[in-house]
Amino acid sequence: MALPLDPMDEPRMYQQTLLQDGLSDLLENDKLVDCVLKIKDKEFPCHRLVLCACSAYFRSIFLSDLEESKKREIVLEDVEPGVMGLILKYLYTSKINVTEQNVQDIFAVANVYQIPSIFTVCVSFLQKRLSLSNCLAIFRLGLMLDCPRLAVSARNYACERFQLVSRDEEFFQLLPGELAAILANDSLNVETEEAVFEALMNWMSRDTESREKDLSGLLDCVRLRLVNEDYLTDKVEKHKLIAFNPELQEKLQLIRDARAGKMPEVKKSKKEDGGAVKDGDIEEEEEEESLLPGILNDTLRFGMFVRNLILMVNEAGAVAYDPAGNDCFVASLSTQIPKNHTSLVTKENQIFAAGGLFFDEQNKEDPLCSYFLQVGKGSR
Numbered sequence: 036m037a038l039p040l041d042p043m044d045e046p047r048m049y050q051q052t053l054l055q056d057g058l059s060d061l062l063e064n065d066k067l068v069d070c071v072l073k074i075k076d077k078e079f080p081c082h083r084l085v086l087c088a089c090s091a092y093f094r095s096i097f098l099s100d101l102e103e104s105k106k107r108e109i110v111l112e113d114v115e116p117g118v119m120g121l122i123l124k125y126l127y128t129s130k131i132n133v134t135e136q137n138v139q140d141i142f143a144v145a146n147v148y149q150i151p152s153i154f155t156v157c158v159s160f161l162q163k164r165l166s167l168s169n170c171l172a173i174f175r176l177g178l179m180l181d182c183p184r185l186a187v188s189a190r191n192y193a194c195e196r197f198q199l200v201s202r203d204e205e206f207f208q209l210l211p212g213e214l215a216a217i218l219a220n221d222s223l224n225v226e227t228e229e230a231v232f233e234a235l236m237n238w239m240s241r242d243t244e245s246r247e248k249d250l251s252g253l254l255d256c257v258r259l260r261l262v263n264e265d266y267l268t269d270k271v272e273k274h275k276l277i278a279f280n281p282e283l284q285e286k287l288q289l290i291r292d293a294r295a296g297k298m299p300e301v302k303k304s305k306k307e308d309g310g311a312v313k314d315g316d317i318e319e320e321e322e323e324e325s326l327l328p329g330i331l332n333d334t335l336r337f338g339m340f341v342r343n344l345i346l347m348v349n350e351a352g353a354v355a356y357d358p359a360g361n362d363c364f365v366a367s368l369s370t371q372i373p374k375n376h377t378s379l380v381t382k383e384n385q386i387f388a389a390g391g392l393f394f395d396e397q398n399k400e401d402p403l404c405s406y407f408l409q410v411g412k413g414s415r
Contacts, residue, residue, distance in 0.1 A: 058085060059127045071108045072123075077116035079123055089126050091149035118144050122153055133160045139176065146180045158185045165192045171205040175213060194222045194337075201234040207241045211249040214238060218256035219329075224338040228261040231336075232271060239276060251282055255329035259290045261339070286330045293331055301327065 061067055065080060072079040086093035097104050111119070118140045125131035131153070133141060138157055145153035161173050162185065170192045177186030193200045194217060200206055209217075217223070218231055225231055235253055239246050254277075259267060267290065277283045289299060344355040344364070355364045396402065 055127070055129060058082070062127055069107070072119065073108050073110045074114055074116045074119055077120075079116075079119060081123060085126055089150055089152065093148070114144050114147075115140065122148075122150065125153060125156075126150075131156060133157065135164065142176070142180065146182075154182070158182060161185060162188050165189060167196060167199055167203070170196075171200065171203065171209065175209070178213065190216060190220065191222060193217060194220050195224050197223050197225055197234070197338075198230065201230075201237070206234075207238055209238070211246070211253060215253055215256050218253065221334060222337045225336050226338050226341060227263075228258050228336070228339075229263065229266055229270075232257050232259070232262065236274065236276070243276070247276060250276060250280075251286070254283060254286065255332075257330075258332050258334065258336075259287070259330060260293055260333040261335070264294075286328070289328060289331060293333075298331070299327065 062081065068080040068082060070081060070083050070086070072081060083093075083097050087097055088094075096109070103109070118137065121131055121137070121141060122144060131141075133156060138160055141153060142157040142161075145151075145157060161176075165173060165188065170189050174186055174189035174193060177183070177189055197217070214235075218235060223231065235257060239250060259271060262271065267287075271277060272287055277287070292298070342357050342359070344357055347354045347356065352365065356362070357364070
């Protein structure tokens with residue numbers, strides 16, 4: 036059922052429809068056409084006013100003093116006639132057939148000719164179709180076209196499914212900067228930091244010779260303070276690309292020192308405000324505190340907040356106990372759970388109570404029934 040139209044929007048909608056229908060009718064009947072876009076052997080009659088209204092690129096041409104602004108025929112290079120035909124149809128009718136086969140071409144043309152409405156259509160199309168097989172390609176496309184909204188959406192999708200994505204061939208084709216944007220993310224869904232280190236070294240192994248120079252910077256994205264002590268000694272320190280690299284050994288020494296409780300001294304730098312001295316006052320110098328080296332980051336990733344809990348259930352509800360942290364959490368409250376039951380916690384953190392008998396006083400015909408209850412999500 037369609038939502039009722041806001042009375043305040045009605046006049047605008049009617050005017051937009053009238054204007055668009057009128058422009059489309061003028062184009063179809065070749066009326067008031069004042070320019071032609073020539074692409075290869077194809078010509079597209081159109082109106083300068085429409086192109087100026089929808090595209091900053093054409094606006095800059097037609098409103099300039101360049102000789103090209105006075106020409107009726109505008110020759111466009113590096114664009115396919117079919118793609119431009121789809122874009123012009125959208126500008127006049129708001130209709131466009133975006134598919135997985137043509138979305139990248141349409142996206143690129145909309146970016147070059149600065150048509151934000153088409154750009155937004157393509158971004159929404161790609162966001163809705165993010166999958167394991169294309170999320171990294173879409174992430175790279177978003178970076179290439181300088182579209183943060185698309186790049187962040189695709190990056191977050193990849194981070195949530197990092198264990199699977201890191202085994203995909205596309206992962207091993209990432210550029211160092213692209214890989215760093217993923218490995219440094221707090222929302223990386225991994226239970227241990229060892230998985231991040233192994234993903235990095237697998238990426239390195241695909242082209243060790245050309246990528247070795249990037250290892251130092253990328254290793255800063257791995258939170259080595261979170262890895263197991265034995266793993267750090269046996270796998271990280273003894274790795275062939277790390278063991279004989281003085282720069283990386285210095286970084287590992289920072290990790291060892293931090294684990295021993297010895298953090299590097301944070302130096303404070305003096306920062307002076309620019310500008311002239313006013314009223315004879317001496318400008319105050321501000322102290323700016325430097326950040327710790329990136330490799331000392333020990334912030335837990337998103338996937339590391341999963342805990343192994345002992346669930347205790349009685350007739351009043353359920354309590355979850357964390358033996359590692361010696362913490363208790365109220366998982367759920369319910370006066371409906373009978374004493375004679377069994378319980379189960381699934382991977383999705385859903386709590387189920389099943390078994391036993393439930394006596395329903397309101398049901399006179401069949402007061403006894405088997406019991407199955409989904410209590411709800413337990414606390415982590």
